[in-house]
Amino acid sequence: MADIARLSGVSMATASRALSGASRVSESTRARVRRVADELSYVVSPEASRLAGGRTGRVAVVTPHISRWFFAALLEGLGTVLRDADLDVLLYHVKDAADRHRFFAELPAHRKVDAVVVLAFPVDQVEQQRLAVMGVDVIAAGGQIASYPFVCIDDDVAGRQAMDHLLFLGHRRIGMLSSYDPEDPAIAGRSNAYFAALDDAGIAVDDDLVVSRPWGADQGALSMAQLLSLREPPTAVYAHSDEVAMGALRTLRRAGLRVPEDMSVVGIDDHPLAELNDLTTVGQDVGEQGAVAGRMLVSILRGEPVDRAVTAPTQLIVRGSTTRWPASR
Amino acid sequence: MADIARLSGVSMATASRALSGASRVSESTRARVRRVADELSYVVSPEASRLAGGRTGRVAVVTPHISRWFFAALLEGLGTVLRDADLDVLLYHVKDAADRHRFFAELPAHRKVDAVVVLAFPVDQVEQQRLAVMGVDVIAAGGQIASYPFVCIDDDVAGRQAMDHLLFLGHRRIGMLSSYDPEDPAIAGRSNAYFAALDDAGIAVDDDLVVSRPWGADQGALSMAQLLSLREPPTAVYAHSDEVAMGALRTLRRAGLRVPEDMSVVGIDDHPLAELNDLTTVGQDVGEQGAVAGRMLVSILRGEPVDRAVTAPTQLIVRGSTTRWPASR
DNA sequence: TACCCACATGGAAGCGTTTGCGCCGCGTCT
């Protein structure tokens, strides 16, 4: 930087101010310095810059999954906004309990970022305290954590949309393909919706119709099989996510059952491949949620006030996997 | 750091040495300093550390896609290895031509990383020169760039495995669902394999059987439809990727055609949902490729010599979407 | 026993910015 200051005939102080933005420098000086810097393709050292007092310009994103569509889409939306705000994304993949423990114990992002974004997993009290020692802002995307600002869908609502659709179609015997995932908070809401909808419709819960397995398409296939092994299987199933529903679809196909005539299936998420499978689902715009989270974060870093909670809309998307019961002919 | 030096009764120089690793410090001193640091949950400032001379401990990963399974899986494998090596991942999503141009023009990662990993997209001469001004190591994963060390599958081989399978089953009239993607280098090899396989089998190419569209399941569906609009459709189709193949599967299902009896379908990649659709494919271990790339990178940063090219194995995975032609009964 | 050496440690000079403070000169207000 000393060089470029000399070459543009100003002091380092002025050069710094010229390059770093809105301080009190004349427009002409700024332009000159900028031009010199460009010619030498010079960029300020982020380390030195940060050291001298300032932000790191980096944000940590911690996520339990990367290759799962939902998380990747969230990350994508988030990344776009952060990039536009000139923030770099430091990715922390916390894939299992061991990683998780290590992450919170060692806080690898400590002193490296201005904020952390937690993607769709709950953070317990102890972990929140650890996060607090980093002394940075935290927000949650795709999942809800009371202590931090967050953006996500309302799982109760989404679940109700799916269930009410099934009920409206005349189904009375509805199975639930429930997913549990130690890292995923979304589940409770989606399960609650099932019970609430049934309750409102005056239908008693049949425990046999609720099957719970880890998340995953293959697990969905197994869950569906379990329902098909019942003396009296359901006429429709509500899956916690599209991947699970797609697994169920396979089992149904293999069993020679017709969808939707013999069995209606509804999922949640509107996964890109859901359309291919003609799956009725409750859609959400995951990328947009990531983007909203990104914008919130930028505001927070600017010191502006933000909503502590934003709920993303969900909407039933009717495709060919659901129909009236008994099926009209 | 001054604090922890004082508290452990040593100079800053010694404290620094104790914390940073293998310099000449007595074991007892080191332990004492470490303990004090832990108690105060102190970590060295990466900025200051870097500024004083040293690596950034960061690696840039630049990728054209995030939510596409292949890229996410690559990233996942890569991230795991880099994390174990105490390297942070800075994610750069270069989603379109504009992003791309901006990335190479501004080099946002300049001075921020020790190395950059390019995920499965070609970098032209001019761009390579830009990368060179960053003065860091570059490697490619999931795609091949002659100038840099890389790890990826051999697309010619993978394509041949798929095509030869179809040919072995007796198919003579084989369609190709080709994907083009300005960002994706893999395509040429997969197309070449088609022509080479046909040539070796003494079958003339019928241009009508080759349909080329942008990547994507929905595009695959359209491509398949195009083949079905032929006077004489093929008896089998070879898709450049599983997503495309799954799109084709939908079209076939809608057309009331049976797979594999009426039409065999083979893809490439072994996408997680391929199994659900009982899709025969040529599998590759994408996560492992990412991991290998990560290990290569770590070696390079250590100054160790590495292979400039590693080819990941691929293998035909036979499922239910392919069968003999004419179909036995 | 005297001397050399290796090893553990301390002192201090940077590393490349940002920024508080002060200085200078010009336009304005009275």
Next chain:
DNA sequence: AGACGCGGCGCAAACGCTTCCATGTGGGTA
């Protein structure tokens, strides 16, 4: 016309660490 205010700019002190070089100590060697 003189004093005041303010914009534009330079000086130099941090920022928190690493590392070169010097110093002191104990053990081994002749």
